[in-house]
Amino acid sequence: xxxxxxxxxxIRRDNLTKIEELGINPFPSELYPVTHLAEDxxxxxxxxxxxxxxxxxxxxxxxxxxxxxxxxAELQDSSGxxxxxxxxxxxxxxxxxxxxxxVFKKLLDIGDFIGIKxxxxxxxxxxxxxxxxxxxxxxKSLKPLPIVKTDADGKVYDEVTDPEFRYRxxxxxxxxxxxxxxxxxxxxTMYNSMRTFLNDKDYLExxxxxxxxxxxxxxxxxxxxxHNTLDMTLYLRIANELYLxxxxxxxxxGVYEFSKDFRNEGMSRFHNPEFTQIELYVAYKDYxxxxxxxxxxxxxxxxxxxxxxxxxVGENEINFQRPWKRYTxxxxxxxxxxVDISAMDEPALRDTAKSLGVSIDxxxxxxxxxxxxxxxxxxxxxxxxxxxxxxPVEMSPLAKKHRDKEGLVERFEAICNGxxxxxxxxxxxxxxxxRERFEKQLELGKRGDEEAMMLDEDFLRSLEYGMPPTAGxxxxxxxxxxxxxxxxxxQDVLFFPQMKAETIQE
RNA sequence: GACCGGUUAGCUCAGCUGGUAGAGCAACGCCCUUUUAAGGCGUGGGCCCUGGGUUCGAGCCCCAGACCGGUCACCA
Numbered sequence: 001x002x003x004x005x006x007x008x009x010x011i012r013r014d015n016l017t018k019i020e021e022l023g024i025n026p027f028p029s030e031l032y033p034v035t036h037l038a039e040d041x042x043x044x045x046x047x048x049x050x051x052x053x054x055x056x057x058x059x060x061x062x063x064x065x066x067x068x069x070x071x072x073a074e075l076q077d078s079s080g081x082x083x084x085x086x087x088x089x090x091x092x093x094x095x096x097x098x099x100x101x102x103v104f105k106k107l108l109d110i111g112d113f114i115g116i117k118x119x120x121x122x123x124x125x126x127x128x129x130x131x132x133x134x135x136x137x138x139x140k141s142l143k144p145l146p147i148v149k150t151d152a153d154g155k156v157y158d159e160v161t162d163p164e165f166r167y168r169x170x171x172x173x174x175x176x177x178x179x180x181x182x183x184x185x186x187x188x189t190m191y192n193s194m195r196t197f198l199n200d201k202d203y204l205e206x207x208x209x210x211x212x213x214x215x216x217x218x219x220x221x222x223x224x225x226x227h228n229t230l231d232m233t234l235y236l237r238i239a240n241e242l243y244l245x246x247x248x249x250x251x252x253x254g255v256y257e258f259s260k261d262f263r264n265e266g267m268s269r270f271h272n273p274e275f276t277q278i279e280l281y282v283a284y285k286d287y288x289x290x291x292x293x294x295x296x297x298x299x300x301x302x303x304x305x306x307x308x309x310x311x312x313v314g315e316n317e318i319n320f321q322r323p324w325k326r327y328t329x330x331x332x333x334x335x336x337x338x339v340d341i342s343a344m345d346e347p348a349l350r351d352t353a354k355s356l357g358v359s360i361d362x363x364x365x366x367x368x369x370x371x372x373x374x375x376x377x378x379x380x381x382x383x384x385x386x387x388x389x390x391x392p393v394e395m396s397p398l399a400k401k402h403r404d405k406e407g408l409v410e411r412f413e414a415i416c417n418g419x420x421x422x423x424x425x426x427x428x429x430x431x432x433x434x435r436e437r438f439e440k441q442l443e444l445g446k447r448g449d450e451e452a453m454m455l456d457e458d459f460l461r462s463l464e465y466g467m468p469p470t471a472g473x474x475x476x477x478x479x480x481x482x483x484x485x486x487x488x489x490x491q492d493v494l495f496f497p498q499m500k501a502e503t504i505q506e
Numbered sequence: 507g508a509c510c511g512g513u514u515a516g517c518u519c520a521g522c523u524g525g526u527a528g529a530g531c532a533a534c535g536c537c538c539u540u541u542u543a544a545g546g547c548g549u550g551g552g553c554c555c556u557g558g559g560u561u562c563g564a565g566c567c568c569c570a571g572a573c574c575g576g577u578c579a580c581c582a
Contacts, residue, residue: 145532158519164573266580451582500573
């Protein structure tokens with residue numbers, strides 16, 4: 001214990017010792033019989049209501065206003081805050097006033113967990129308050145919490161805003177900034193909404209491997225690790241697509257998974273090395289059907305989260321009400337650039353990209369060039385939810401060739417607020433075609449495309465046994481959560497975003 | 507990875523042209539029995555991110571680095 005304690009930390013440790021000397025256990029083990037939550041009482045209690053003669057609450061002491069022999073304080077539980085009134089002669093009815101004069105007034109610190117028993121009343125100013133008759137220390141806090149105060153106008157003082165502090169010590173952020181909790185509760189509402197939607201359709205929630213001998217199902221660089229006993233290289237999954245399709249081969253009609261995926265790439269306000277997608281595969285369906293499902297599900301998510309289909313995101317108001325606009329990729333490019341590239345070969349595309357001011361890596365093939373043009377010129381302008389359909393075959397090695405259009409696949413993405421939120425296709429189930437696509441990926445890899453896919457023989461074997469026609473979908477849930485909670489950065493929808501190593505001084 | 511900005515008390519932030527480190531809140535002491543950003547009086551608290559350099563003298567100027575943020579690049 002060579003760590004330098006600040007003055008305030010030392011005082012709290014001294015208080016801890018004094019509490020122990022008074023025979024009070026600062027970290028008692030027995031349960032505390034909580035009966036009420038602060039917010040529930042505030043919502044239901046009216047002055048003088050019966051049924052509130054005995055309430056028991058527990059939480060952190062967040063503010064003390066001491067006025068001699070009586071005090072007001074604020075207790076914060078998981079639901080919110082409740083004012084409590086502590087009167088010396090009521091919590092210390094006998095001669096011994098230690099509990100009030102010493103323990104409550106001096107030895108309890110902001111952040112300590114306490115339990116209170118008492119009854120409800122309203123103060124002269126009309127605030128719902130617990131009149132405390134018994135007070136118990138439940139757990140001592142040894143580090144001072146930042147004190148954030150809000151006045152009657154809602155103006156916040158000394159708000160903890162430093163992003164580094166907030167992300168590294170999320171536990172403090174959650175205690176001190178009440179809106180943070182709201183975002184994460186909303187995120188869970190989003191998950192529950194989807195889960196209910198999909199379960200109601202009898203699709204099966206499943207789990208598939210995170211440690212994979214081959215990574216696949218997306219184009220990205222993986223994290224690599226090693227299994228000691230098997231002495232083999234394993235990768236953290238970049239997607240779970242190929243495993244879920246194996247389950248469709250196995251005879252499930254619909255499977256989905258909320259999956260943590262891992263991509264060893266740059267970080268930004270839209271990218272965290274680990275992130276969450278939901279992937280869904282449904283047999284005997286196609287991508288047109290899947291578009292309808294996405295609209296229906298995301299509209300429901302917005303309703304469940306906000307009670308409306310209109311969501312405010314930054315400057316924009318986004319309306320998720322069905323139906324969403326649908327463009328083919330070529331139509332979108334023509335709409336935003338005035339150029340029809342649908343019949344162009346690779347050199348013509350290169351020239352077009354150049355004239356549009358889109359710089360193209362020479363290693364890129366035809367499909368990637370089209371994607372670059374779309375990404376540069378169209379994506380950011382699509383604010384309202386919009387489906388973009390029919391992508392070039394070269395950049396979609398797992399999607400089925402278009403039933404009518406040469407060189408394209410039956411694929412769509414939904415774009416919203418200028419960013420992709422989902423990706424889906426009629427899944428390629430022809431094992432011979434799939435093998436050729438993988439082989440083309442290997443060639444792209446040789447040309448220098450670092451994200452080209454690996455050839456997965458076991459997956460091909462499963463397709464050879466036969467996979468029914470299937471529609472597949474992936475939704476980036478962090479991105480969707482950002483939109484649905486109006487969060488500027490992915491770090492605001494992840495409890496513990498990835499950070500560089502911190503050196504904690506000991 | 508590139509460019510720009512930031513890092514000072516527990517928190518939010520000042521700190522001028524280089525001259526002994528500041529405020530509010532929090533903490534500590536005293537007063538106060540319905541307050542509410544409670545109030546009054548008083549007190550303490552600092553590796554000014556780290557390491558070099560310039561200077562009589564550096565929180566401030568210069569160089570290098572760490573971490574954070576923004577923009578861009580990368581990113582299905």
